[in-house]
Structures are given as C-alpha cells and as structure tokens.
Amino acid sequence: MQTTYLKNVSTLTLNVDKCIGCGMCVVVCPHNVFALQEKKATVLDLDRCMECGACQTNCVAEAIYVKKGVGCAAGIILGVVKGTEPTCGCSGGGCC
Amino acid sequence: MSIIKTSSTLSLSDRLGSIKVRWGIGRTIYMKEPGLYALGEPDENSPVIVTANYKLTFDIVRSKLVGFNLYILVLDTKGVNVWCAAGKGTFGTDELITRLKATHLSEVVAHRTLILPQLGAVGVAAHEIKKQTGFKVVFGPVRAEDLSTFLINEMNATPEMRQVRFPLRDRFVLIPVELVGFVLPTLLLALFLTGLSIFHHNGLYFDAHEAKIILRNTVLAYVGGVAITPICLPWIPFRSFSAKGALVGIVLVMLISAIMTPWLLIMTAISSFIAMNFTGSSTYTSLSGVQKEMRLAVPLQLAALVMGIVWFMALRLIG
Ligand code: SF4
Ligand code: SF4
Numbered sequence: 001m002q003t004t005y006l007k008n009v010s011t012l013t014l015n016v017d018k019c020i021g022c023g024m025c026v027v028v029c030p031h032n033v034f035a036l037q038e039k040k041a042t043v044l045d046l047d048r049c050m051e052c053g054a055c056q057t058n059c060v061a062e063a064i065y066v067k068k069g070v071g072c073a074a075g076i077i078l079g080v081v082k083g084t085e086p087t088c089g090c091s092g093g094g095c096c
Numbered sequence: 097m098s099i100i101k102t103s104s105t106l107s108l109s110d111r112l113g114s115i116k117v118r119w120g121i122g123r124t125i126y127m128k129e130p131g132l133y134a135l136g137e138p139d140e141n142s143p144v145i146v147t148a149n150y151k152l153t154f155d156i157v158r159s160k161l162v163g164f165n166l167y168i169l170v171l172d173t174k175g176v177n178v179w180c181a182a183g184k185g186t187f188g189t190d191e192l193i194t195r196l197k198a199t200h201l202s203e204v205v206a207h208r209t210l211i212l213p214q215l216g217a218v219g220v221a222a223h224e225i226k227k228q229t230g231f232k233v234v235f236g237p238v239r240a241e242d243l244s245t246f247l248i249n250e251m252n253a254t255p256e257m258r259q260v261r262f263p264l265r266d267r268f269v270l271i272p273v274e275l276v277g278f279v280l281p282t283l284l285l286a287l288f289l290t291g292l293s294i295f296h297h298n299g300l301y302f303d304a305h306e307a308k309i310i311l312r313n314t315v316l317a318y319v320g321g322v323a324i325t326p327i328c329l330p331w332i333p334f335r336s337f338s339a340k341g342a343l344v345g346i347v348l349v350m351l352i353s354a355i356m357t358p359w360l361l362i363m364t365a366i367s368s369f370i371a372m373n374f375t376g377s378s379t380y381t382s383l384s385g386v387q388k389e390m391r392l393a394v395p396l397q398l399a400a401l402v403m404g405i406v407w408f409m410a411l412r413l414i415g
Contacts, residue, residue: 003262003378006335006385028217028235030260031380051382052183054217068218069383070183072376073337073390076383 010049011067016040018063025055025064099204102133104162110155117152126151127175132199133158136165140206143247145236146192147213148173148181156240164247167205171195182219189224196229211236211251214258260379267326270377274322278370285366286314289408296412313352317363320344321370326377337381338393341371358411361404365397372397 012033021039031048034041034055041063053068117126128149135158144167147157154170171191173181181187192210196202212220214235222233237246237257246253289310294302325332325341332340345367349360372393375381 003330003380004335005381006388009384009388010382011384024222027258028214030214030238030258032255032259048380049382050380051384052215052218054182054215057219057221058217058223060223067384068183070376071378071381071383071386073372073386074376076386076390 004045004047005050005071007047010046010051011065012043012046012049012051012055013065014041014043015063015065016042018061020061020063022060024058024060028054028058030054099132099134099167099199100129102135102158102168104135104158104160104164106155106159110151114152114155128154128170130170130172130195132201132204133168133170135161135168136163138165138167140204142166142205143211143251144169144201144205144209145211145243146171146216148176148178148187150175150177150181153177153240157243160240160243161247162244164244166247167201169195169199169201169210178213179215179218182216185219187216188219189221192220192225193228196231202230208232209234209251211246213240214238214253215260262329262379264327266379267329267377270374271323271326274326274370274374274377278318278322278373282314282318282366286311289314289362289405292405292409293412295409297414313354313359313363314366316348316352317345317366318370320348320363320367321374324348325367325371326374329374329378336389336393337375337378338368338372338389338397341374342368344371358404358407361400361407365400365404368393368400369397 019041021036021041023036023041025034025041026036030052031050033044033046033049035044036042049066050071051066051069053066056064056066056068113126128151130149142165145157146169147153149170149172154168157168171181171187172195173186173191176184176186178187202208208231210225210231211234215238217235220233222235225231225233234251235253236251237243237253238260239257242253242257246257290307293306293310294300321341321344325337325344328344329340332343334340334343342364345364346360348367349355349363352359354360354363372389375386375389
C-alpha cells in the first residue's frame with residue numbers, strides 16, 4: 001500500500017546542478033521519493049515526501065533543501081500554544 | 097567502559113513493560129542504559145548495530161536477532177524511539193560520536209562499519225561520522241524484523257526494507273495511546289452537554305434518558321476518530337485526516353438516525369478533530385501538509401461544534 005498525503009505541499013527542492021550523483025538520498029528516503037537517473041538525483045513523486053529531512057542531512061553536496069518537521073497536529077497545536085515552532089510533544093516515545 | 101551482556105530472550109517483565117507503554121500506563125520514561133551491549137558471543141569482527149535507548153526499541157531489536165553474535169550500541173536518546181529521537185536530534189551525529197568515544201568501540205572491533213536503522217538518517221549525517229570517526233555508516237532496514245535478513249544478505253537492504261509503510265497492524269498498536277489521550281476531553285464534553293441539557297423551556301430538570309443519549313453519542317464520535325478512522329485509513333476517501341474523520345462522523349450519525357439533529361454537527365466535529373490528531377501517529381504526513389489541513393479544518397470543527405451546541409440549546413429552550 002502506497003500512502004500519499006495532500007498534494008503539492010512538500011517544501012522539498014533539489015538543486016540538480018549541485019548534485020554529484022552519490023545516491024545517498026535514494027538510500028535514506030523512507031518514502032522512495034528519489035531515483036538516480038544518468039548520475040543525477042531526480043524527484044519521482046513529491047507528494048510522497050513527509051519532510052523528515054533525512055535526504056538533506058545526508059546529502060554531502062548540499063543539493064537538497066527541505067523544511068524539516070513532524071506532521072503532527074498535536075505538535076502544531078502545542079507550538080501555537082507555547083508560541084514556538086511545531087514540536088513533537090512526546091516525552092515517552094509511544095507517539096510519533 | 098564495560099560491555100554489558102544481553103540476550104534475545106524477553107522476560108515476562110519486558111513483555112508487561114511493553115504493554116504498559118503501549119497503553120500509556122505510568123508516565124515513567126521507559127529507558128535503557130546507553131552503552132555497548134554484547135549479544136551472544138561477539139568478537140572483533142562482529143557487526144555493530146546502533147539503536148535508541150527507548151527500551152521497547154532495544155527489546156524489539158534484540159528479540160529479532162536470535163542466534164546472532166554482535167554488538168548493540170545504544171545511544172542516549174532520553175528514552176525516545178529512533179523515529180522521534182532522530183527528528184529531535186538526540187539520535188544524531190553528535191550523540192553517535194560521543195557514544196563511540198565513550199565506549200571505545202574502535203578498540204573493541206577491528207572493522208569500521210556501523211549499522212544504523214534507516215530512520216536514523218534523519219538525525220545522523222553518514223559523511224560527518226566518516227569524516228570525524230572513520231566509521232562508515234550503513235543504513236539498514238526500517239523495521240527491526242528485517243535485520244536478520246539484512247545481516248544474512250551481507251548488509252543489503254531491499255527497496256522493500258527501506259520503505260516506511262503503515263499497515264493495519266501498525267495502525268492498530270497505535271490506537272491505545274489515542275484512546276487514552278482523548279478519553280478525558282470526550283467525557284468532559286459529554287458532561288458539559290449533560291449540564292446544558294437540564295435547561296428546558298418549561299423549567300430546569302435532569303432527564304436521565306437524555307443524559308444517556310448524550311454519553312452514547314459523544315463516545316460514539318470519539319470511537320469514530322480514535323479507532324474507526326485509523327483502522328480504515330486507506331479505505332476512507334479524501335487525503336486529509338480531518339475530512340476522513342468528518343466522513344466517519346457523518347456515517348455514524350446516519351447509523352443512529354440523527355442526521356437532522358444537532359448531533360450531525362457535534363459528532364462530526366469530534367470525530368474530525370480526533371482523527372486529525374492521528375497525523376502525529378501516521379508515518380507519511382508532512383508538517384506542511386498538516387499545517388495546510390489544519391488551517392481549513394480547525395475553524396470548521398470549531399464552528400460546527402459551536403453551532404451544534406447552539407442548535408442543541410435552541411431545540412430545548414424553544415421547545
Ligand atoms: S544525496 Fe545529494 S549529491 Fe547525492 S545523489 Fe542525492 S542529491 Fe545528489
Ligand atoms: S524529506 Fe524525507 S521523505 Fe522527503 S524526500 Fe527527504 S528523505 Fe524522503
């Protein structure tokens with residue numbers, strides 16, 4: 001089952017000029033967003049991106065930008081209440 | 097720093113502990129001591145698996161590795177699972193470097209390879225680890241149950257192993273946390289409505305039959321948001337969770353034949369709001385997406401609830 005969320009909302013951008021084709025983004029992405037074509041990364045399906053930021057963290061060429069965050073309504077509400085960025089409110093680990 | 101022995105066998109208290117965590121019983125953080133653990137009889141050539149110090153994660157990892165001889169390096173993630181900890185940065189580059197130094201791993205093993213859960217990539221930059229410690233990071237499978245296959249296949253993860261899915265079983269185990277989390281707000285709302293229900297056009301009195309209906313309907317809407325929507329998630333139309341929850345709410349209202357009553361608005365609002373919160377448990381929602389969804393949904397949910405309550409009051413005051 002391939003689950004996709006809302007269309008066209010992800011902040012992911014890929015700078016193909018900077019890409020050195022190492023393939024790390026393909027490996028680390030948990031939603032199969034990237035593929036390597038002709039030694040360059042390409043975005044297969046932006047709508048599968050959950051903005052986890054793994055690709056950005058592991059791109060040595062700094063070719064990827066994504067505004068990393070958790071897609072969690074409770075976290076967003078907590079952020080609004082506290083006046084901070086949306087945060088994952090869990091202390092235990094059961095959630096997220 | 098010493099190496100701590102561990103095994104693949106889970107004790108009764110390990111199992112009970114995991115049930116308690118799933119149900120959110122007891123607020124104590126479920127932590128494992130960070131450090132280097134030896135599973136079986138590892139030697140200097142044995143693989144090293146890195147994980148979080150959330151005890152449930154540690155227990156799952158070791159129980160899935162029956163018969164293996166290897167090291168498990170447990171990072172200090174403050175008792176939080178890999179997914180959450182990587183997002184927060186506690187399962188991150190700095191902590192891994194610190195833990196490598198503290199355990200003197202480079203003197204324990206002869207090789208220079210670390211196996212990390214794939215979701216750890218959110219917090220750990222493999223190229224930084226290589227640069228600063230000489231260790232090569234290999235991102236393994238997402239799920240611990242694939243670890244043994246991954247090790248047998250000479251550390252090759254199939255694309256299947258690398259993908260996060262959200263099967264029924266995973267959605268199921270997350271329901272208890274939501275059940276517990278929303279029970280108090282739901283009962284308070286039912287209590288509030290019961291309080292309002294004593295007002296009638298011909299005076300103040302308590303109607304036990306009506307109180308029962310209020311309790312049944314609010315609880316039904318709660319079940320819609322907390323359990324029915326998560327379980328049926330992929331089969332309910334719409335992409336947004338609040339819309340899915342609203343639809344479930346409407347279906348429930350139809351089932352109790354209350355479509356032309358205030359319950360249409362009240363129950364839909366409750367189910368939609370609770371379902372929206374399941375975005376936090378899901379494994380594919382993005383921050384930008386949830387923000388977009390909430391900008392539309394929260395005002396609608398509030399409006400529906402308020403209008404529903406006004407309608408509820410109007411019916412009894414006008415008589
Ligand atoms: S990780 Fe960066 S450099 Fe490597 S293929 Fe992906 S975008 Fe290109
Ligand atoms: S942010 Fe996460 S889900 Fe999105 S493309 Fe990068 S690795 Fe994949």
